[in-house]
Amino acid sequence: MTASGAATVHAVHENPDWWPPFAAAFDAEGVPVQQWLLTGDAGLDLAEEPPAGVFWSRMSASAHTRGHDRSIAHTRALLRWLEGHGRRVVNGSAVLELEVSKVAQDAALRAAGLDTPRTVVAFSPEQVLEGARRLRADGVTSMVTKHNQGGKGLGVQRFDDLAALERHLASPAWLEPVDGVALVQEYVAPAEPFVTRAEFVGGRFLYALAASTAQGFELCPADACGVDGAPLFRLREGHVPPALAGYEEFLARTGVEVAGIEYIETADGRVVTYDVNTNTNYNPDVEAVAPASGPREIARYLGSL
Numbered sequence: 001m002t003a004s005g006a007a008t009v010h011a012v013h014e015n016p017d018w019w020p021p022f023a024a025a026f027d028a029e030g031v032p033v034q035q036w037l038l039t040g041d042a043g044l045d046l047a048e049e050p051p052a053g054v055f056w057s058r059m060s061a062s063a064h065t066r067g068h069d070r071s072i073a074h075t076r077a078l079l080r081w082l083e084g085h086g087r088r089v090v091n092g093s094a095v096l097e098l099e100v101s102k103v104a105q106d107a108a109l110r111a112a113g114l115d116t117p118r119t120v121v122a123f124s125p126e127q128v129l130e131g132a133r134r135l136r137a138d139g140v141t142s143m144v145t146k147h148n149q150g151g152k153g154l155g156v157q158r159f160d161d162l163a164a165l166e167r168h169l170a171s172p173a174w175l176e177p178v179d180g181v182a183l184v185q186e187y188v189a190p191a192e193p194f195v196t197r198a199e200f201v202g203g204r205f206l207y208a209l210a211a212s213t214a215q216g217f218e219l220c221p222a223d224a225c226g227v228d229g230a231p232l233f234r235l236r237e238g239h240v241p242p243a244l245a246g247y248e249e250f251l252a253r254t255g256v257e258v259a260g261i262e263y264i265e266t267a268d269g270r271v272v273t274y275d276v277n278t279n280t281n282y283n284p285d286v287e288a289v290a291p292a293s294g295p296r297e298i299a300r301y302l303g304s305l
């Protein structure tokens with residue numbers, strides 16, 4: 001406990017570049033916070049008591065793309081140690097396993113009664129092609145490939161033509177997934193050219209933003225603008241996720257406390273949920289006009305625990 005009475009929050013992550021908005025938010029809320037960087041610089045003594053306070057993991061599935069290939073394995077060890085000592089961990093070890101596996105996300109979303117894209121899991125490029133043939137046989141005409149351990153739209157590419165997919169798999173453009181697990185899934189056509197991300201803090205819906213699909217797939221919400229200066233992200237003012245009750249059930253069942261859930265609304269009335277992010281970098285332009293601030297709500301929530 002500090003003089004103000006609030007326990008310190010320890011933020012477990014690996015990318016200091018993403019930290020400044022959170023530092024500012026915790027400061028503004030008067031909640032003491034420290035970064036716990038998982039970049040391999042310090043080990044753990046399992047017999048030692050972890051520091052007092054609340055721990056919050058925002059470990060990212062794409063850590064390996066920043067040279068932090070082992071951060072996820074290191075975080076697994078850290079979170080087990082903290083949980084073993086009875087520390088309060090927000091987005092703990094079970095949530096980390098969801099963050100790093102779109103297969104795990106799909107299973108948990110479906111268990112909560114949500115509609116997800118028809119998906120085949122492939123352990124080799126040959127199986128990606130076999131999966132695409134299987135989807136084709138089921139009447140799926142357009143498909144996307146992606147990585148099980150994703151983030152930043154890694155390996156996300158659309159194919160309407162199996163011959164083009166076959167050429168892609170044999171070319172240097174094919175990127176081997178870091179965990180050896182690729183997905184090929186039904187391309188879900190949005191009714192309007194955007195996907196939606198609904199932000200949740202403490203299991204509670206905060207706001208939704210629309211991410212334009214006009215310029216393709218490799219979207220990172222921290223970057224505000226597209227090539228022609230048109231914003232890629234905008235607040236969906238007043239929008240309530242059509243599947244909100246299902247999301248609340250999903251979050252309760254999985255123990256996810258902080259998340260951005262992505263979905264597509266189709267012309268024929270489907271709401272298809274395809275991605276769960278447990279470490280949003282809140283877009284500054286959206287934050288400027290949103291009814292609540294993601295980082296501020298997180299600071300307040302963690303401060304209340």
Ligand SMILES: Nc1ncnc2c1ncn2[C@@H]1O[C@H](COP(=O)(O)OP(=O)(O)OP(=O)(O)O)[C@@H](O)[C@H]1O
Pocket residue numbers: 117144146150151152153154156185186187188189195211213216217218219220221262264274275277
């Ligand atoms: N099945 C699909 N049908 C249509 N579009 C899709 C589908 N899956 C993914 N997309 C598009 O590709 C983008 C990236 O896919 P996805 O979110 O699954 O990957 P990611 O690696 O988790 O990316 P991020 O970290 O940016 O969320 C989506 O935001 C969406 O625009």
Ligand SMILES: [Mg+2]
Pocket residue numbers: 262275
């Ligand atoms: Mg996504």
